[in-house]
Amino acid sequence: MIEGLQRFFNTYLVSPTESDETEAPMRLNLAAAALLFEVARSDYDLDSEEQALIESLVNQQFGLDQSSASTLLQLAESAAREATDLHGFTALINANWSLDEREKLVEWMWRVVYADGRLDDHEVHLMRKIQRLLHIPHRRFIATKLRNKPADSTTLDH
Numbered sequence: 314m315i316e317g318l319q320r321f322f323n324t325y326l327v328s329p330t331e332s333d334e335t336e337a338p339m340r341l342n343l344a345a346a347a348l349l350f351e352v353a354r355s356d357y358d359l360d361s362e363e364q365a366l367i368e369s370l371v372n373q374q375f376g377l378d379q380s381s382a383s384t385l386l387q388l389a390e391s392a393a394r395e396a397t398d399l400h401g402f403t404a405l406i407n408a409n410w411s412l413d414e415r416e417k418l419v420e421w422m423w424r425v426v427y428a429d430g431r432l433d434d435h436e437v438h439l440m441r442k443i444q445r446l447l448h449i450p451h452r453r454f455i456a457t458k459l460r461n462k463p464a465d466s467t468t469l470d471h
Contacts, residue, residue: 339385341409342375344402345418346389351402352422352440354393356433366428370421403446415447416457423461430463 349370353363371389372382396402406415422443426436444454 337409340405342371342377342385343389343392344405345421346371346375346385347392347396347402348399348406348418348443349422349425350390350393351396351399352436352443353425353428355435355439356429356431357435358429360429362428362430363425366425370424374421399443399446403443407447412449412453416449416453419444419447419449419454420457420461423458427461427463 346367349367350359353359353367368382368386371377371386372379375382375385377385392402406418410418419440422440426432426440440454440458444451449457
């Protein structure tokens with residue numbers, strides 16, 4: 314099992330080389346989707362609203378056909394479940410995405426966090442950790458949070 318996980322991470326999360334540039338977008342999409350699953354799971358409850366939103370975001374943002382999107386979602390959920398830290402995901406994203414692209418990803422994450430109508434302390438902690446790992450300035454991080462916070466939210470205000 315450990316060998317299988319190592320192959321998975323080597324195949325999909327190790328930084329791309331010049332010889333495999335065609336796999337680079339898949340690796341980035343996988344890393345981003347895994348982070349979406351990480352925030353959805355951070356309150357120990359991946360509910361149907363969060364799952365549906367992640368599927369919708371992957372379908373809309375990555376321009377994949379249904380089969381590729383389904384495969385990506387399965388791999389991302391598995392990667393999030395098996396990962397021991399966030400560094401593999403965030404390092405790949407930092408190396409390849411601009412600040413604006415990383416900020417957009419944080420915006421998607423806030424949408425997932427708020428999908429279940431509540432904001433849990435674990436979610437806040439993980440979002441702050443990801444903000445630092447993705448080198449998102451605090452002002453931009455808070456702006457993405459406020460843009461995505463539901464107006465009629467009964468969530469905690471952190």
